[in-house]
Amino acid sequence: MKPFWFGAGPISNAGVLVRLGAIGAVMLSVAGAFAYTGGWLSPVRLTQDRMMVAFQDANGIHAGFRRNHAKGVCVTGWFESSGEAAVLSKAAVFKPGRVPVVGRFALAGGMPFQTDAPATVRSMALRFLLPGGEEWRTGMNNIPVFVVNSARGFYEQLFASSPDPATGKPDPSRMKAFLAAHPETVRAMQLIKKRQVTSGFANSTFNSLNAFRFVDAAGASVPVRWSTVPVEPFAADSAEPSAAGDKNYLFDNLIAQIAQHPQQWRLIVTIGQADDPTNDATLPWPEGRRQIDAGTVTIDQASSEDSGRCTAINYDPLVLPSGIEPSEDPLLSARSATYARSFTLRAEEEHEKPPSAVTVQEVQAGGKS
């Protein structure tokens, strides 16, 4: 018996039409599936492009700058591993010894020329350059927990804090509605408000916020969060330099301190227990969890973004060495994807980027603007 559809021999004119129609339908379905996968058929699906539009609505357009943590400086130094984390993670970075580090200090928010202020969230991003081309990139903030626990939450918060085109100011009713729908943000903000703000970057503690997993040589894994804890003693922020008119006082102080002597942070790894939340960055882990001092980060050079080695780098939290794995926290994929798009956009805009707030001259002058 001959196959009905495929096979040889003449077909009637009507048959040709039916077959052409079937081919068209199959091709259209494949094209439709492709368009659906690309998000073109789903106007409400949260995509990388829609996230970028939300940043633009909240902060305006700043060509060539990161869409978030836009104001920053580059630093370099090294990480000296104590070897203590090597039992929990097979990552080469935790074997005793040194690896080079390229970092970036920044202020949260998409405004590259904002005035430094104590309450603004500070960040430290680090890129550990391991042997064999492996890397570990991490971006940490000086807050104990993150304000949202999902990409959608982040997007809605951006929308709620965007200026209303009519008034030029955020509409308080939008923020109220956002907080009503996100009790996790209300709880997180209470913890964040309680934190002690220090006098500068050099004595700030920076936290990974998201959970990860350390995997040892035998394949066993434990949930972890990490922090960089300053060797510099605590000093409360007085905010006076800001009042004295130095818009970049936090960055200038950091540059001056690094010029004086290298600044150091201990890399403290907190090991979670089975019930500790690893999928929700708004929730702190209970006090008293076991902690490991994995080693010391030393920063001995600062440079402007306009000449520094951190500028052409995306501090993607999913760039991890073998031995560190992502947790099931949905923010990790969301951050990775959003950073990637922000990185591509600013790379495309590089030729129109104005000088960064902290200029090459300012760093050369030792941090005095």
Added chain:
Amino acid sequence: MTTKARFPAASRLLHWMMAPMIVAMLFIGVGMAASVSPRYDLLVLIHRPLGIAIFVLCVIRIVNRFINPPPELPDTLPSLQRFAAKASHIILYALMFIMPLVGWGMLSAARYPIVLYGPLRLPPILPHDLTLYAWLRDLHTALAYLFFATFLTHFGAALFHGLVRRDGVFGSMASWR
């Protein structure tokens, strides 16, 4: 006249091994470029080594094409369709070869580590340069759309041969006998 000749077994094997890989690659690519969902990480994790695997198979396939030439198209095929068949195959081969290299190159220019598996990384093949990255990243997208369009045309043409012309061209690649 209908052609009774078939593609050699090695060619059919390579074609049917790579076809689902390439189609998956196009869908993963367009999906991950849009996604901020928890699937993003997995998609990236598949996309990079799969791209390199396609590149390796493509090199083998080009060598195989010289060793095992494809059967002639039937003489009855109009010259325009004959030209379209030749041109689309050249485009498909070129894209299979170039797309992974553009991807590898753009990741190199951005200094993203190119993870194969575990601690295995591919070395960068281009200097660390944002402008170069931006150019290659846009090229990667443009070539991906061209690849999808060419694949769809190829798929439609194959069905046209099999269902309407019934000239043996479809069976020369698709038959299992």
